[in-house]
Each structure stands twice: as structure tokens, then as C-alpha cells.
Amino acid sequence: MAKSNPKTPPMLDKSSLRPVRYDDVLNEILAHHPSADVDYLARAWAFGAKAHHGQKRKSGEPYFSHPIAVAHILAKAKLDLVTVAAGFLHDVVEDCAVERKELVRLFGEDLAEIVDGVTKIGKVQFRDRQQAQAENYRKMILAMTRDIRVLIVKLADRLHNMRTLFYLPEEKRRRISEETLDIYAPLAHRIGISHFKIALEELAFFYLEPEAYWELDRQLAQRAKMSRHLIDTISAELKTILNQNQLDAEVTSRIKSRYSIHRKIVAKETVLEGIFDYYAFRIMTNTVKDCYAALGVLHERWRPIPGRFKDFIATPKVNLYQSLHTTLIGEQGIPFEVQIRTHRMHRTAEEGVAAHWTYKDGRLTSVGKDRYTAWLRKLADEHEEVKDTHEFLATIKDQLQPDEVLVFTPAGEIKSLRAGATALDFAYSIHTELGHRTTGVKVNGKLVGLGSALNTGDIVEVLSSPKQTPNQEWLKSVKTPSARNKIRAWLRTEEQKKSIELGKNMFERELKRYKVPLKSISKETIGEHLPDFGFKKVDDFFSAIGFGRLTPLKAVTPFLPEDARVKPDGKEVRESRLESAIKRITKRSGEQVLVKGQRDVLVYLAKCCNPIIGDSITGYISRGRGVAVHKTDCAMLKTMAVNPERRIHVEWDRHCEPQLFRVRIRVYTEERPAMIADVSHAIADTKTNVKQLKASVNNDKNMGVFDIVLEIHSLDHLEKVFKRLRAIKGVLSQERLS
Numbered sequence: 001m002a003k004s005n006p007k008t009p010p011m012l013d014k015s016s017l018r019p020v021r022y023d024d025v026l027n028e029i030l031a032h033h034p035s036a037d038v039d040y041l042a043r044a045w046a047f048g049a050k051a052h053h054g055q056k057r058k059s060g061e062p063y064f065s066h067p068i069a070v071a072h073i074l075a076k077a078k079l080d081l082v083t084v085a086a087g088f089l090h091d092v093v094e095d096c097a098v099e100r101k102e103l104v105r106l107f108g109e110d111l112a113e114i115v116d117g118v119t120k121i122g123k124v125q126f127r128d129r130q131q132a133q134a135e136n137y138r139k140m141i142l143a144m145t146r147d148i149r150v151l152i153v154k155l156a157d158r159l160h161n162m163r164t165l166f167y168l169p170e171e172k173r174r175r176i177s178e179e180t181l182d183i184y185a186p187l188a189h190r191i192g193i194s195h196f197k198i199a200l201e202e203l204a205f206f207y208l209e210p211e212a213y214w215e216l217d218r219q220l221a222q223r224a225k226m227s228r229h230l231i232d233t234i235s236a237e238l239k240t241i242l243n244q245n246q247l248d249a250e251v252t253s254r255i256k257s258r259y260s261i262h263r264k265i266v267a268k269e270t271v272l273e274g275i276f277d278y279y280a281f282r283i284m285t286n287t288v289k290d291c292y293a294a295l296g297v298l299h300e301r302w303r304p305i306p307g308r309f310k311d312f313i314a315t316p317k318v319n320l321y322q323s324l325h326t327t328l329i330g331e332q333g334i335p336f337e338v339q340i341r342t343h344r345m346h347r348t349a350e351e352g353v354a355a356h357w358t359y360k361d362g363r364l365t366s367v368g369k370d371r372y373t374a375w376l377r378k379l380a381d382e383h384e385e386v387k388d389t390h391e392f393l394a395t396i397k398d399q400l401q402p403d404e405v406l407v408f409t410p411a412g413e414i415k416s417l418r419a420g421a422t423a424l425d426f427a428y429s430i431h432t433e434l435g436h437r438t439t440g441v442k443v444n445g446k447l448v449g450l451g452s453a454l455n456t457g458d459i460v461e462v463l464s465s466p467k468q469t470p471n472q473e474w475l476k477s478v479k480t481p482s483a484r485n486k487i488r489a490w491l492r493t494e495e496q497k498k499s500i501e502l503g504k505n506m507f508e509r510e511l512k513r514y515k516v517p518l519k520s521i522s523k524e525t526i527g528e529h530l531p532d533f534g535f536k537k538v539d540d541f542f543s544a545i546g547f548g549r550l551t552p553l554k555a556v557t558p559f560l561p562e563d564a565r566v567k568p569d570g571k572e573v574r575e576s577r578l579e580s581a582i583k584r585i586t587k588r589s590g591e592q593v594l595v596k597g598q599r600d601v602l603v604y605l606a607k608c609c610n611p612i613i614g615d616s617i618t619g620y621i622s623r624g625r626g627v628a629v630h631k632t633d634c635a636m637l638k639t640m641a642v643n644p645e646r647r648i649h650v651e652w653d654r655h656c657e658p659q660l661f662r663v664r665i666r667v668y669t670e671e672r673p674a675m676i677a678d679v680s681h682a683i684a685d686t687k688t689n690v691k692q693l694k695a696s697v698n699n700d701k702n703m704g705v706f707d708i709v710l711e712i713h714s715l716d717h718l719e720k721v722f723k724r725l726r727a728i729k730g731v732l733s734q735e736r737l738s
């Protein structure tokens with residue numbers, strides 16, 4: 001029994017663990033390509049065997065057993081000779097220091113390119129593993145766009161490594177399995193090689209959650225007899241009914257993969273009993289017309305579950321998958337899923353892009369493979385722009401998510417987006433510039449919010465204006481990292497621009513105090529002093545002043561005439577009035593506000609609205625004074641919107657010392673005895689200091705009015721006070737005054 005050795009992946013039949021020999025590879029190839037260049041293959045094998053001579057795998061086997069197994073997987077998938085030969089040689093550059101030149105000379109440019117593509121970047125020193133991983137993906141994606149066979153070899157390589165993963169320590173097994181689920185299985189799905197995808201997922205599931213795996217295995221075995229009976233009954237009935245309707249079709253059935261059943265169980269928070277359709281039926285016809293005819297017949301016989309019917313024939317998936325999907329309600333209300341497709345569609349569904357690299361009648365057919373690589377090219381282009389390692393990895397993972405929505409442009413062009421993508425994501429997916437200028441989005445003719453999620457079948461139209469620009473709020477309206485990265489990049493540049501403008505202004509003001517006009521200082525002169533401050537560019541210098549990292553006084557000092565550095569009373573100038581004012585402010589309040597992405601910025605809380613921690617806030621660059629922090633809904637701020645480019649994103653820094661803010665509130669009450677006592681007790685209950693309390697009576701309305709100044713440390717705190725006050729009998733309403 002397989003369980004006697006729980007380390008061995010149970011889904012592997014003995015043949016996939018038995019050492020593979022050269023003859024096995026050759027026989028696979030000759031089976032579908034009898035006139036293959038056997039000499040070429042033999043040379044590749046011999047070269048690889050020699051290069052890896054003496055190396056051992058973790059299992060103790062000779063290293064070359066691995067490349068042979070990879071070549072065998074590729075041959076079994078009916079790939080062309082160059083790809084199979086690349087399987088033999090895929091590790092020689094990385095592990096044996098064979099030069100690319102030599103591969104080109106002996107085996108041709110194509111093979112060398114494939115091997116190079118799967119070779120990890122070796123000589124560069126990386127900061128950490130994450131960066132190394134990101135750079136390797138970057139390289140691999142680029143190589144894949146040139147030749148998709150790079151990916152096919154990489155997948156076969158990964159598949160064999162997964163099959164032999166139990167020789168590695170637990171920690172490494174986990175990491176490799178996670179990467180397989182995050183990156184390689186989705187990539188296999190994207191290029192449509194479903195047997196690779198399923199095999200990779202099953203193995204990763206086995207290593208990551210062995211207990212769940214074995215439990216599911218046990219339950220499926222327990223129900224095997226019943227499942228078999230159900231499957232046979234339905235299969236027979238499907239065959240009969242198709243026959244009766246003169247439809248020439250093949251019916252097959254299968255239990256779905258353990259990983260997909262497991263995912264369903266987790267998603268539905270249920271047990272195996274709660275998942276009915278863990279088996280599926282497939283009907284394969286000769287023509288597209290027959291697919292729809294078969295569907296009609298089935299829907300007449302069984303009731304379909306509404307919302308489960310999908311027509312991927314009319315609208316193929318990104319990986320060119322085509323099929324009709326429907327779920328029918330069978331005997332005793334047990335649902336079952338049926339996929340209907342032509343034999344040709346089936347081949348595409350199973351082999352994907354590989355079908356375009358295989359031999360038909362002895363000839364290589366590479367037709368249509370570009371359709372698989374178009375999205376890859378887009379992926380590669382976008383990733384050029386993403387410099388941050390973490391963002392890059394997140395973006396890749398996200399873009400490989402298989403769930404997608406298919407929407408239409410007004411011209412009827414199909415666009416695929418990941419599930420959950422919003423109207424604004426759509427705009428960015430068309431073009432970065434269009435995204436930046438989006439003023440509104442119409443879905444099916446109706447104007448919707450930028451953050452509205454799209455559904456398959458929606459017709460989406462983007463409205464734009466050249467005057468529009470992105471803002472911080474937009475980050476909440478997008479779900480794809482790719483759109484988020486684009487908005488962030490734009491905002492970052494914009495904030496940089498603002499800080500430069502502000503810094504230049506502060507610099508000029510400071511100079512003016514010494515009667516030195518900015519114009520009198522040449523760019524070259526500034527340039528000469530930049531190294532003193534540790535900057536390379538003038539912009540960085542001004543930006544540092546704007547963001548308060550460099551005080552204006554320090555910044556101007558080298559540009560002042562000698563005598564200007566000393567005040568008439570003989571004391572050296574230390575601080576400008578402005579600076580000391582700012583220091584006072586920042587000491588009091590500045591440390592609790594962070595300006596997005598920047599440290600040590602000069603900030604102060606605006607007096608007009610007195611924001612407290614937890615309030616939604618917006619920064620406003622006041623010339624020469626740093627950043628004023630207002631409540632986002634502050635009326636003053638709205639009047640300043642005439643200059644929207646001076647707005648800047650700020651947020652509360654939650655990691656710093658608690659601090660008290662003075663907040664003025666007004667409470668309206670019924671007029672009754674002891675109301676004052678009740679109100680002050682309520683406040684005292686919340687351990688809040690009262691700085692001022694004024695009670696008055698509005699005789700016209702027979703109402704008590706309390707004006708209170710409190711010391712509050714956060715919005716939560718204030719809300720607690722409000723809640724407590726509301727609970728007093730006779731309190732009518734309350735408001736925060738600013």
C-alpha cells in the first residue's frame with residue numbers, strides 16, 4: 001500500500017519513478033515521429049551524460065538521470081526533437097559551465113536559446129533570495145516571449161523535480177511546492193498544457209498538506225464503489241440519449257483532481273459529502289454544430305443549474321480553451337458537470353501550446369503559437385517598469401491567477417481581466433495613459449463608479465479627458481497590482497515634482513533673507529556643492545529641502561557671502577524664524593503624520609479643522625512651511641482646491657507615542673435636572689479630560705446646549721465618548737466642531 005511510505009507521492013505510477021533510459025526517450029519520439037533525426041538526439045544525450053559525469057543528485061542517483069527524465073516527459077508530451085534534446089541538456093550551462101557558444105555550434109541556435117532561457121542567472125550577486133527569484137523570473141519571461149519552448153522545458157524540469165522532491169528537507173520542499181502552485185501550475189494553465197498543470201498541483205498539494213491529502217484519499221477510496229456506480233449509470237444514459245438523437249459523440253468520465261476537489265471543499269467550507277460534482281463527464285463531437293446540438297439534448301433531458309452554463313466556444317479562454325460547460329441535476333438531485341467540445345478543441349485543451357510544437361504527419365506545425373505568447377509579451381513589457389522586487393513578484397502571481405472575467409470594448413473586442421477587476425482596472429489594461437486620464441466608465445451604457453467590479457459579458461467604455469490625473473483615492477478603486485503599480489508610479493513622480501517645487505521655493509526664500517537673489521547663483525555653482533550634501537542631482541537637493549530632510553539654512557550656507565553668515569551682533573546664524581517655528585510645530589504634532597513614502601517631512605496640523613488620529617486626512621503643501629494636514633472634508637481645504645496639485649497624500653503613523661488633541665464638541669439635550677451631572681459623568685467614565693465645559697439653555701426650543709472641549713487621542717476615542725453620551729436619556733444630538 002502506498003501509505004506504507006508516506007513520503008512517496010502516491011499519485012505516481014511505478015513507471016514514472018523507475019529510472020528512465022535513453023531508449024525510452026527514443027521510443028517515445030519514434031512512436032509519433034518515425035523519421036526523427038536520431039543522430040542529433042543521441043549526440044545531445046551523449047554530450048549531457050559526459051558533462052554531468054560524476055555529479056550526484058540528493059537521492060544518490062547519478063545526476064544525469066534527471067535530464068533524461070525531463071527529456072522523457074517532453075517526448076511523451078510529443079514535443080519536437082529540439083525541445084526533447086534541450087531536455088537532455090537543460091542543466092549543462094548552469095551546472096557544468098558549458099558555454100552557450102558550444103551549444104550553438106553543436107546543436108544550433110534554437111536549442112542554445114532554450115537552454116539559456118532555463119538557466120538561472122549565475123554570476124550576479126543578489127541582495128536576497130527574493131531579489132534573485134524576481135530577477136530569474138524576469139529573465140525567464142523574456143526568454144519565453146522569444147521562444148515558448150523555454151517554458152515547456154522549465155515545466156518538465158519542475159515536474160520531475162516535484163516527483164523527486166521527497167529527497168529534499170522539509171523547508172525546501174515547502175518553498176518549492178509553494179512556488180509551483182504560485183507560478184508554475186498557473187503558467188502551465190496559461191499555455192494550456194493541462195496535464196502538466198494538474199500533475200504539478202497534485203504534487204504540490206501532497207507536499208504542502210499531506211494530512212489533508214491522505215484524508216481526502218481515504219474518503220474517495222471509501223466512496224469509490226458508489227462513485228463508480230453513479231458515473232457508469234450517467235455515462236450509459238448520456239451515450240444512449242446522444243445515440244437516440246443521431247449524434248456521433250464520444251463520452252468519457254473522470255474523477256476530478258484531488259487538488260481541485262480540495263480547493264472546492266476549502267472554498268465552500270464543507271466536507272467531501274458537501275461536494276457532489278467531484279466527477280465530470282466529457283462529450284467529444286466532430287463538429288461545433290454537434291456541440292450545441294448535444295447541449296440542447298442534455299438540457300431537454302435534465303434540468304441545468306442556472307448560472308452554471310458557460311459557452312467557452314463562442315468566447316474562448318485566454319489559453320484558447322474551448323468547451324461548453326453545464327451542470328445538470330441528476331437522479332436524487334445529485335448534480336453532475338458535463339463539458340462538451342470537438343475532438344480538436346479537446347486536443348488544444350489537453351496540450352495547449354505544445355500542440356503547436358508537435359509533429360503531424362511527420363511535419364512540425366507551429367501555427368497559432370503566437371496567440372499563446374501575446375499575453376506573455378505584455379507581461380514582459382509591464383514588468384520592465386516594475387522595479388520593486390516585492391511588487392514584481394506580486395504582479396506576476398496576480399497575473400497568473402486563472403480566474404478571469406471576459407468583457408468587451410464598445411467595438412466588440414474581447415478583453416480578459418482577472419476576477420474582481422474593476423472599471424478602472426479595465427481602463428489601465430487598455431493603456432496606461434488612458435488609465436491616468438479616466439474620468440468615468442460606462443458599463444453596458446450606464447455610468448458606474450471607478451471601483452465597480454466587472455462581470456463577464458459587460459460592455460465597457462472608458463471616458464477620458466486630457467486634464468484628468470490620478471489621485472490617491474484611485475488606489476482603492478483598482479484590484480490588479482498592475483494598475484496599482486501604474487498609479488503609484490504616477491503619484492510618486494508627482495510628489496517628487498511637488499517636493500522639488502516646494503524645496504526650491506524654500507531655498508529662494510531663505511536666500512532672500514540674506515539679500516541674495518536666486519538668479520545670482522548659477523546651476524554650476526549649485527552643482528559644485530551638491531557632493532557636500534551627499535546628492536548627485538539638483539532635483540534631489542531641492543526635494544530634500546521640500547521634504548524637510550535638509551534645512552533651508554544649511555542648504556543656503558555655502559552660497560552666502562562670508563560676511564552674511566554672521567549677524568550684526570556677532571552671533572552666527574543658527575536658525576531662521578521659520579525653522580524654529582517649524583521645529584516647534586513638528587515637536588508638538590508632526591511626528592504622528594507620515595507623508596506617503598517619505599520620512600522626516602515637515603508637517604503640522606491645520607488649525608481650521610484640528611484633525612485627530614483616525615480622521616481621514618489630506619496634506620496641503622503650504623509654500624515654505626511644509627505640509628499642512630487637514631481633515632479630508634475640511635471646508636478650508638475645499639476652498640484651496642483651486643490649487644489641487646499642491647495636495648499630497650498623508651497618513652497617520654500608528655506606531656508612535658499616543659498624543660492628545662483638543663477637540664471641541666457640542667451636545668444638544670432635553671432640558672431636565674441633573675443633565676449637567678449626567679453629561680460630565682459620562683465623559684469621566686471614558687477617562688477623558690474635560691478642558692472646558694459650557695452649558696446653556698435655548699429657551700425657545702426648550703433645549704440644553706453643551707459646548708465642551710476635550711482632550712482626545714484618536715477618532716476611536718472620540719467615538720467612544722459620543723457613544724457614551726448618546727446613551728444618556730434625553731441627549732438629542734451631538735456634533736464635533738472644528
Ligand code: MN
Binds near residue numbers: 091157
Ligand atoms: Mn533541472
